[in-house]
Amino acid sequence: TSLKEAPVRAMLEATRGSVVGTHPMFGPSVHTLQGQRVVLCRARGEAWADWVAHTLTARGLVITETSPAQHDRAMAVVQVLTHFQTQVLGLTLARLGIPLTETMPFTSPAYLLELYVAARHFAQDPGLYGPIEMRNPRTGDVTTAFGGAVQELAAVIGEGDQAAFTRLFEEVRAFFGDFTAEALIQSSFLIDRIVERS
Template sequence: MTPASKIRLGIIGGAGRMGRWFKRQFEAEGYEVLVSDRNTLLSNRELAKACQVIFVSVPMSVFKDVVKDIGPFLNEDQGLIDFCSLKKEQNEIMLANTKAEVVAAHPLFGPGEKSLEGQKIALWPSRGQTWFNWFKNFLEQKGAKTVVVSPEEHDRTMAVVQIINHLMLLALGKLMDTSGLDLKLIKDLATPSFERQLEIVARFADQDPYLYALIQFDNPEGQAMREKYLSILEDLVQIAARKDFEKFVSLFKDVQKLSRNLKLDL
């Protein structure tokens, strides 16, 4: 790996929470890190010209404009890496607007984590290998687990991992909010597994609702997966309403088979 002293990194959107988080991680290993954001003296273009690797850590709503603006100022020896939670369209935007090496990256965690130790990040070498290998090695040396996955397969899978997961949690939170039940009593009576769900719902307090909306709305795989989930939920509601033990047990056994496979992979 090239010594840290020889590489200057730039983070566009570096004043945001995730940008600041990665800046600390890089600086802890001796890298010089430049930052550009809405209120910095350094412009995005100036940063792009000055750094070997440019990370784009901006809202997806402005991602295309940012990449189109800096793309022409990057050469084949530089690296462009994004942190977007969707990959296919964003990857195509990067490839179409720059000659630089391109790495599609999605940190599968938030800026509330203390370190990279034990965290997961999705990666794909869209163009070139130099900066993909450098970033992958950096992450793994810091204790992170890298998952190499194509942008297309990433987005299809995230339709379950993010979209349905968030939908379930939002529905649970809204149900508790409108059920008329005492919130303290819900917490007092919570089983260990339900306590873990409540802890995840509680994390919404520190999240950006606009980001979560974009995750729901922008993934082209999302609507089909939501409809499939709703269909399964409607079937379950009808099975319970009819007290159809045979159908319920059959469905439960299907999920048991899945759960055994999940345990083998954990």
């Protein structure tokens, strides 16, 4: 499941057996397990937890071990924020009244990459994404922060305040730090592959 605190607690209460919470960070459509991530939350029974970790690692998966609380905190960003912003983008596009086909002849590689991510999201089951976002105990913090950021940035752009825009831009750049260099390389690789296939 996409949450670990409540499920691990329920498993511990329901049995005296070994308990390990797992969360594969990939869906059923992946073409290989090599390099895919799985989160493990040890709860009871080191021998079986060791067996699970060894079995998954032996098949090429990358294991991250953490507590259920830290897992759920991370999922508030990795899943809730990511899916929420994708849904906001999709909902905005759907309500602007500009047909998708009208924008395609003008698409930049970055816009196309965003469209692929958003359309992939909406090609799947809302019954999967709803609970991921609705049941995380930190969802309210994420959606409130997102709404505040939208309002702040919209006000800066609406006022045409380049100095304030630059301050916000630099604040985020500082947050990303050295990851920006890696992001340029990796996103350029993805963009090149998309352009090659077009």
